[in-house]
Amino acid sequence: MSNPGPVSPTAELSLRGVSKAFGAVQALRDVSVDCHAGEIHALVGENGSGKSTLLGIASGFVHPDEGTIEVGGRRLTRASPARARRLGIGIAYQDYSHVLDLSVAENLFLAVPPEERPSYGEMHDWAGATLERFELEIPVTAPTGSLSLAQRQLVEVAKALLTRPKALLLDEPTTALGPEEVEHFHALVLDQAKTGVAVVYVSHRLPEVLAVADRVTVLRDGVGQGTHDAASVSEKDLIALMIGRPLEVAFPERPGRDADVEPLLTVQGLRGERFGPVDLVVGKGEIVGIAGAEGNGQVQFLRALAGVEHAVGSVSCDGDAVNRSSPVGPLRAGVVLLSGDRRGEALFPVLSVRANATIQVLRRIARYGVVGRRRERSSIDDLVRQLSVRMGSAEQPVQSLSGGNQQKVSLMRPFLRGDVKVILAEEPTQGVDVGARFDIYGALRAKADEGVAAIVKSSDPLELAGLCDRVIVMSRGRIVEEIPHEELGERRIVEAIVGSRGAVAAGDGGGRR
């Protein structure tokens, strides 16, 4: 690991020894980053490596367990976004800080510090002039909610700059931007750096961020992997630093694939608010992985397939069109979503394991409308064994199980239904311990071997590489790459996500100059 270096006297923003745990997950462990005035400092890492948490701490939104934050030599003593702003932190959040019901002008007005604030009556003129200064053509009276995602992103950056920050933090600022907008945005960032602003630029798009960065700090699993000169470090080296988690789980064996599997799920021109158009064909018995940096439309795509999110386009399953106006249509067609939000969407936390498992098939278990407890129990006994659900009794509330066992309970549903054709799994092993992971992979593969198609959205490239028959990579809501079985590997997937290969549509921000 190269030099994070001692506290530099000229560091405009200095994060020292920052640690943060969320529950059992150690999001950051003793991370230090210095960003000098006029420097563009890239912060890169895989999903979940702790980038956003670090920015959250730097901006006063998240309280660190340990470590110090200094801006221009002054210490941020207490987690408070208001204080951080007064110290000179400006931040553009990945998911914005807009009040969508208010107009663009009102949002800008709320963002500007008191000493620069115009009178209320001059708000619109001032907002218009401000947007002009940033070369944004956006009507100031429009409700912010009516803006396109790209416009929202640019206004978010403008809001951060309005505070005239000493340190500007950018969290994935280009996820919604097209190539020209990225270029425009980078020109803006370079201008800021020239005037002496310290810029911390978080991105997973390596070519983009390397085009403007002076130095790069890599995070992996919440641990700093050193700070490097952008000019002297190659994308390849950075990727090597980003990945490399030891393989801790064995994956179920993939069956030999026939050259042409029978198509089961066909998606044509599907588009929603945050993705599309997407075309995809998944064959019987196939497990297809969806990779991509968070927030590139993967979740919305998966949920649209299940009829949870609104989208236009056509989806057919086993030859029949799927009605996606509500989740009922996909369920009838045999398309089952395993939501990543276990507590909120997948399970009824206070109900028993038994009730959670059988809730979709009660009609079949019931006789004359009465659910026999014994029939119910016997219907799940085999599955409990097959999936090795570890629990005291089938009557205990599902919330008292570990995350992995909770996930297994929601997995029992497609097994019980029997009529399932497609399983859509969103982060199936998030918060799941290693032992249970293997059981879950095994269960998904067992279903696939029965002819079920599965689509697995995961932020863990290692998992996708080990489990899936092929992996599609999404960026800005579209499929930008498809990685076939033979090429699957963690590095290959990460390379595709960070866009270091040719196939990326909107990659290289500097390329057009």
Next chain:
Amino acid sequence: MKRGLLPPALMILLIVGLGAYAEASHPTFLGRSNLNALLLEAMPLVLVSLGQATALLVGGFDVSVAALMTMCVVTASFTLTPTMSGLALLPGALAVLGVGFATGLFNAVLIRLLRLPSIIATLGTLSILEGASLLLRSYPAGPINGDVVNTLNEGVSFIPLAFIAVVVLAIAADAWLYRTRSGLALRAVGLDETSSRRLGMATTRIVIAGFVVCSLMAAVAGFYLAAEVQIGSPIIGNEALESIAAAVLGGASLAGGKGSYVGTLLAAFFLTEINNVLPLFQQPTEYADMAIGVLILLALVLYQAPELVERLRGAWKRLDRTAGPDTEPSAA
């Protein structure tokens, strides 16, 4: 703001319409003495509704306001007794306001620091205040100071001074809400707290202020309730739901961040007018409750009509889409 004008306009229409209808069959309705009585009768509900609108604006509810008004009447029956006069009344009046202030702070602590949903938190406060009122006065007793009552009821010709004051207050409050930075900040917090916090606003302070203002207004409403009943009655305040109804009829959104003080004032006045008109027609007041319920539903539907039309259109499109995959709208 254009859509924001609909609620006040509708309320004015209803007030005038109902007034004209009542006058047509009972020519004394618009007489000075009845108007004076009507305006005074409206004071407690108007005042507490203005407070409630503030709680709704910061994204909460306060169902404890009616119990608080009762508590203030009971308090006044101890601190504003008929034997007092002049400046000696000031501490007593401050005590009543103090009860309001303390209740507001208590609610705010429950809601902000202990993170209870406002409707649950204020329901608890409601029970505590009701119990406390009954403990202090198990039956109506303790007449309220007559000077105080007369001062509160004073007026120019048939219009009570208090009514003029409250109209000015509502207009000023709307001007503040829609024409100043702090008013904008209050609405922003009600609309989207996370974004507001990210923008560096003192969200906690703003919400606490919202609930304290709500309770203080309820305490002021308590004065007018005291002036009306003129005795320390432990069971008279019943304005909790009516105040929410008035704020909503006046244009407030239950989701927070939207509302109008002038609209609320007009709606509160209209609700009082209904109660006042029905006895003229020998109708039982139960009809008033039902009328209020129907009106709220109608108003909500009407206010949301633009969104509703939009939603129906969307649903229609979705029907089209699912009818056949070939008839896709290939919109960009």
